[in-house]
Amino acid sequence: MAVYLDHAATSPMPEEVLAAYSDALRLVGNPASIHGPGQAARELLESGREAVARSLGVDPVEVVLTGGGTESVNLGIKGIFWAQPGRRTIIAPRGEHHATIDAVEWLVRHEGAVVEWIELDALGRVRLDQLGAALAAAGDDVALVTALWANNEVGTVQPVAEIVAAAHARGVPVHLDAIAAYGQLPIDVHAVGADAVSVSAHKIGGPVGIGALALARTAKVEALLHGGDQQRGRSGTQDAAGAVAFGVAAARAQAALPLDGVAALRDRLVAGVLGSVEGATLRGDPEAAGRLPGNAHFTFAGADGDALLYLLDAAGVAVSTGSACQAGVPELSHVLLAMGVSEREARGAIRVTLGHDSTDADVDVLLAALPAAVARARLVAG
Numbered sequence: 001m002a003v004y005l006d007h008a009a010t011s012p013m014p015e016e017v018l019a020a021y022s023d024a025l026r027l028v029g030n031p032a033s034i035h036g037p038g039q040a041a042r043e044l045l046e047s048g049r050e051a052v053a054r055s056l057g058v059d060p061v062e063v064v065l066t067g068g069g070t071e072s073v074n075l076g077i078k079g080i081f082w083a084q085p086g087r088r089t090i091i092a093p094r095g096e097h098h099a100t101i102d103a104v105e106w107l108v109r110h111e112g113a114v115v116e117w118i119e120l121d122a123l124g125r126v127r128l129d130q131l132g133a134a135l136a137a138a139g140d141d142v143a144l145v146t147a148l149w150a151n152n153e154v155g156t157v158q159p160v161a162e163i164v165a166a167a168h169a170r171g172v173p174v175h176l177d178a179i180a181a182y183g184q185l186p187i188d189v190h191a192v193g194a195d196a197v198s199v200s201a202h203k204i205g206g207p208v209g210i211g212a213l214a215l216a217r218t219a220k221v222e223a224l225l226h227g228g229d230q231q232r233g234r235s236g237t238q239d240a241a242g243a244v245a246f247g248v249a250a251a252r253a254q255a256a257l258p259l260d261g262v263a264a265l266r267d268r269l270v271a272g273v274l275g276s277v278e279g280a281t282l283r284g285d286p287e288a289a290g291r292l293p294g295n296a297h298f299t300f301a302g303a304d305g306d307a308l309l310y311l312l313d314a315a316g317v318a319v320s321t322g323s324a325c326q327a328g329v330p331e332l333s334h335v336l337l338a339m340g341v342s343e344r345e346a347r348g349a350i351r352v353t354l355g356h357d358s359t360d361a362d363v364d365v366l367l368a369a370l371p372a373a374v375a376r377a378r379l380v381a382g
Contacts, residue, residue, distance in 0.1 A: 007355030048243030057188035069200030154284030155295025206249035
């Protein structure tokens with residue numbers, strides 16, 4: 001069996017979640033129906049919603065269940081933009097996930113939006129001075145600010161409270177993509193004050209195909225999908241079984257915080273890689289408090305990252321070169337380039353992400369396989 005170190009792409013479903021999911025799938029009933037089976041499904045649906053709400057620090061009525069993280073991001077960005085008539089400017093950092101980048105660029109092409117991209121520092125953190133300058137320059141034309149809670153590639157935690165405060169000081173709503181941070185860090189939407197926060201179930205051991213947008217009661221949003229108004233800002237029959245499994249996964253993830261054991265394992269992995277492979281560089285914030293506990297992102301000078309991924313896979317170790325949503329598309333990481341990493345260095349990147357089932361033995365297998373794999377990947381790169 002392969003050693004799985006790609007939890008940021010998707011995290012294995014624990015038995016407790018799988019059991020809740022399979023049991024719920026056996027029940028028949030549309031949650032919108034008023035008969036007994038429909039109301040039984042409604043109870044399951046709302047129990048899941050309540051658990052997700054608790055994990056995000058919001059009220060159940062503020063949780064819009066979606067078809068996954070990408071839909072949540074699109075609803076948060078497009079929905080808020082459409083609800084700000086007359087405002088054209090969107091402010092976003094350069095290192096965002098492609099769900100954000102592609103949604104923003106779609107609005108530019110089709111809705112006349114204007115995007116102001118904010119630079120990152122060398123650790124992958126948003127430049128707050130540039131954010132402030134962009135807000136001041138655009139004035140009343142800013143429709144929203146959108147940013148990651150933590151970078152999905154290099155794991156750097158963003159100053160989300162400061163981002164929200166700067167935007168709200170000018171009356172600008174904020175969407176935060178917390179998909180990478182969810183289950184890794186405490187997420188308290190009310191405490192941070194964001195208008196909309198996106199999360200996804202399969203990143204925390206829930207099923208693929210369900211996510212959520214935590215949408216503040218005061219937030220204005222236009223729907224992406226129409227045809228029934230089953231939820232605020234979203235039409236469509238709701239997935240009761242998915243919601244139940246999502247709720248169980250959310251409760252498990254919240255109970256596991258803080259992930260001290262995962263962070264300690266990550267630190268051992270980082271020390272082992274830097275100590276055994278010449279030319280290895282840890283990317284992102286090197287301080288434990290400044291990065292996700294399960295994330296270790298490296299570049300290897302002179303190596304080809306895609307070749308390294310395949311060589312490790314052949315050795316029984318599953319890692320990634322970055323966002324799984326760009327899998328199969330050989331391109332340099334826009335995150336690393338935004339951090340000032342050269343194209344040559346960015347070619348040799350891999351992301352190792354740990355989760356609830358990661359062990360010391362998993363780290364040992366990676367550390368044993370990595371030096372030879374890097375050497376061969378350097379030969380491929382020439």
